[in-house]
Each structure stands twice: as structure tokens, then as C-alpha cells.
Amino acid sequence: MKKVDILKKLRSSGLRPTKQRVEIAKFLFDRDTTFHFTIESLENHLTKKTSCKFALATIYNTIHAFKKAGHLSEVDVRGKKTYFDTNITNHHHFYDNETSELIDIDTSEIVIQKIPKAPNGKKIKNVEVFINLKN
Amino acid sequence: MKKVDILKKLRSSGLRPTKQRVEIAKFLFDRDTTFHFTIESLENHLTKKTSCKFALATIYNTIHAFKKAGHLSEVDVRGKKTYFDTNITNHHHFYDNETSELIDIDTSEIVIQKIPKAPNGKKIKNVEVFINLKN
DNA sequence: TTTTTACTTTAGAATTATTATAAACTAGAA
DNA sequence: TTCTAGTTTATAATAATTCTAAAGTAAAAA
Structure with a gap:
């Protein structure tokens, strides 16, 4: 998924393309296969793969915004953590x-x-x- | 389920039939149909229906003991709380x-x-x- | 462009469900 | 009865998540 499309995806969902949102969207949506993650695992990946800084609350905010916009789904898994899925x-x-x-x-x-x-x-x-x- | 059977059920699982365990077991297993609950909903029922006092930790302990003994199952439901089921x-x-x-x-x-x-x-x-x- | 405004991010506090701790209690064996 | 190991309890600790309010920033308005 090209950067232009990422920006389009965010804007069309009423989400301003901030640095953090763009980085998270690129990480999640610029791939061929489905990606499953928890907030914790996503945070680990983001700190490894990007140079951008992310407050934990921002990751929560962004993932919820993406989910609300229909770009992510949630999976019921027994346990404490919430799992998300890029396959909607x-x-x-x-x-x-x-x-x-x-x-x-x-x-x-x-x-x-x-x-x-x-x-x-x-x-x-x-x-x-x-x-x-x-x- | 008779009181004798409740006691048997507890003893055969290696659980001492304490006042709290017996009350919880009677409440959960002395019924005709399946019962679904969370720790919170169970606590509400117990305080309403029994005269016995229950520390929250005791309810957690007991339910986990019952589950470990195979008398309860856990259901995957989206959300924060854990759901249990008397249908095993x-x-x-x-x-x-x-x-x-x-x-x-x-x-x-x-x-x-x-x-x-x-x-x-x-x-x-x-x-x-x-x-x-x-x- | 600058200014303004509304939306975002952030660090840290608050909340919620659950688990751990350690002292007081109790069922059942000796 | 006395003893002992298993239980209950109140409270503290933990873990995941949400809230808050101040500082930052994208985009509209001037």
C-alpha cells in the first residue's frame, strides 16, 4: 500500500494523518498477509521497526480509531489481552x-x-x- | 443435587467442603439448566441468596478450583470479564x-x-x- | 503566510478485573 | 483435645486498559 493510499485511507475515515497514525497504518496495512496482534506486541514491533516515538495511549487510541473506521477487527481469544486482526x-x-x-x-x-x-x-x-x- | 452429593463432589475433587465452597457448589450445581456467570454476577447472586459471607478472593479461588476439578468450563467472550459455564x-x-x-x-x-x-x-x-x- | 481552532499526542493518574500475600481460621487426622 | 495442613480473608500488588488535562500540530480561516 503506497503512502498516498495510506493518507487517503486515514483522511476518508476522518482521521488526520499524523506522524504516529501514518507509521502505524504503514506497519499494519502495507503487507500481503493478515496480521494478528495485541497492543503490546504492536508496541514492540513499532519501537523496533520505526524511528517514531509512540505513547502507549496513542497506540490504544489509534487502534481503536482504526477499528471504529472498519480497518481492523477484534478477535475473541481467551485471556486478558485483546487481539486485533487486519483481516476485516x-x-x-x-x-x-x-x-x-x-x-x-x-x-x-x-x-x-x-x-x-x-x-x-x-x-x-x-x-x-x-x-x-x-x- | 442433594447436599450429600455436593459434599461427595467436593471431597472427590480433593476439596474440603468448607461453608463457602458448599454454598457456592449448591448455588451452581443444584439446578436443572446450565448457568453462565462472571465472578461479579456470581457474587451478586451469592450475597442475595445466601446468608454466608464471601470474600471476593474466595469466590475467585473456589471457581478456579471447581474449574480445575472439571466442574466448570470457561467461555471465550469478547470483553474484560471471564465467563464460566456449568455445562462442561x-x-x-x-x-x-x-x-x-x-x-x-x-x-x-x-x-x-x-x-x-x-x-x-x-x-x-x-x-x-x-x-x-x-x- | 500568519493566526486560529479543533483535533492529537503525551505522561501520568485512575480504573477494572484478577492474582498474590500473609495472618487468622477451620476441617479432619492423630 | 491437639495438631496440622488446607482455607478464608482483607488488603496489597499486578496487568491491561481508559481517562485527564496540558502541550503539540494539522488544516481551516483570515
């Missing part, structure tokens, strides 16, 4: 509890034949499949 | 984001036709299906 399409996950690693599964890889009706007055918003791994 | 069989969940309510789904209610192979060197431990609800 509807999809599923493998989770390796040994390494705390998430792996995306495309919706086409899982076919559900039978599913219960939603309870009275409710509708199904989406279906998430989580496959826990072991060695 | 393999099963799935509806989750109503409006009310933060979990509803059990029996494994027989969901049939998966196609599922991807586990990544190299890994095996599938279990598959959890999470159906998010909306109004």
Missing part, C-alpha cells in the same frame, strides 16, 4: 494455545450443514468458528 | 451482545460438513462455534 472480512480462526498464535481460516474452508434457529425475537448476526489446536 | 460437555454458544447473555447450543444442533486440516505438526483439540445475535 468474515472469517474463522485456528488458535494455537501453546504459542498464542492465531491463523486465519477463509469462510470457504468451513461449511456448516446444520445450524439452530436464533432464539425468539433475535437474528443471527454472524457465526464464528474457533478451532483450538494442540501438538 | 462439549457444546457451542449463542451470544447476545445487547444483553451480554450466553445460551448453550448442543453439539447435535450444529453439523459441520467441511473443516480445514490442522497446520503442520498440530492437531485439532476442539471446535467452538460462537453465534452472535442481533435484534
Whole structure:
């Protein structure tokens, strides 16, 4: 993703392209494959890979802004930390509890034949499949 | 579940049947349907329904002991609090984001036709299906 | 361009859920 | 009964996250 596109992405979401936001956006969106991270792991990567300084609160602010703008999704993983995903399409996950690693599964890889009706007055918003791994 | 059985359940798990443990076990296991709770909601119920006093730490200790003994399971729900479930069989969940309510789904209610192979060197431990609800 | 204004970043304090600690308590064995 | 190891408890500590208010900055207005 070119710098111009990064700027466009931010502006079109109503986010001023500040130095920090541009660096975080470049780091997250300028890649070929999906990236899963926690705020802590992202902070480590940013301090290693960029020369820019980031207050922890800025990383939280930015990630929440990106999520709100629909550029990131959140993944339910047991544990204290929140996981984010650059893959914002509807999809599923493998989770390796040994390494705390998430792996995306495309919706086409899982076919559900039978599913219960939603309870009275409710509708199904989406279906998430989580496959826990072991060695 | 009779009091005798509660005591048996505790003893057979290597847990001394203290006043607090017995009260919590009676509250959790003496019912017909599955119960979902957080430590906070459990504390509220206990103070309302029993005359016994509970330090918050005791509730945490007891719930973890019950979980370790296999009498409770933990459910992955987005958010800060940990959810527990008296249903320890393999099963799935509806989750109503409006009310933060979990509803059990029996494994027989969901049939998966196609599922991807586990990544190299890994095996599938279990598959959890999470159906998010909306109004 | 300069000025202004509203949005951002920042360091540090506050909050929330959970876990650790160490002293007082208690169930069950001796 | 007495003893001992397991428990409970209040409180402190920790960890992830959010809040706050002052200082900084992008972009609009003059």
C-alpha cells in the first residue's frame, strides 16, 4: 500500500494523518498477509521497526480509531489481552494455545450443514468458528 | 443435587467442603439448566441468596478450583470479564451482545460438513462455534 | 503566510478485573 | 483435645486498559 493510499485511507475515515497514525497504518496495512496482534506486541514491533516515538495511549487510541473506521477487527481469544486482526472480512480462526498464535481460516474452508434457529425475537448476526489446536 | 452429593463432589475433587465452597457448589450445581456467570454476577447472586459471607478472593479461588476439578468450563467472550459455564460437555454458544447473555447450543444442533486440516505438526483439540445475535 | 481552532499526542493518574500475600481460621487426622 | 495442613480473608500488588488535562500540530480561516 503506497503512502498516498495510506493518507487517503486515514483522511476518508476522518482521521488526520499524523506522524504516529501514518507509521502505524504503514506497519499494519502495507503487507500481503493478515496480521494478528495485541497492543503490546504492536508496541514492540513499532519501537523496533520505526524511528517514531509512540505513547502507549496513542497506540490504544489509534487502534481503536482504526477499528471504529472498519480497518481492523477484534478477535475473541481467551485471556486478558485483546487481539486485533487486519483481516476485516468474515472469517474463522485456528488458535494455537501453546504459542498464542492465531491463523486465519477463509469462510470457504468451513461449511456448516446444520445450524439452530436464533432464539425468539433475535437474528443471527454472524457465526464464528474457533478451532483450538494442540501438538 | 442433594447436599450429600455436593459434599461427595467436593471431597472427590480433593476439596474440603468448607461453608463457602458448599454454598457456592449448591448455588451452581443444584439446578436443572446450565448457568453462565462472571465472578461479579456470581457474587451478586451469592450475597442475595445466601446468608454466608464471601470474600471476593474466595469466590475467585473456589471457581478456579471447581474449574480445575472439571466442574466448570470457561467461555471465550469478547470483553474484560471471564465467563464460566456449568455445562462442561462439549457444546457451542449463542451470544447476545445487547444483553451480554450466553445460551448453550448442543453439539447435535450444529453439523459441520467441511473443516480445514490442522497446520503442520498440530492437531485439532476442539471446535467452538460462537453465534452472535442481533435484534 | 500568519493566526486560529479543533483535533492529537503525551505522561501520568485512575480504573477494572484478577492474582498474590500473609495472618487468622477451620476441617479432619492423630 | 491437639495438631496440622488446607482455607478464608482483607488488603496489597499486578496487568491491561481508559481517562485527564496540558502541550503539540494539522488544516481551516483570515
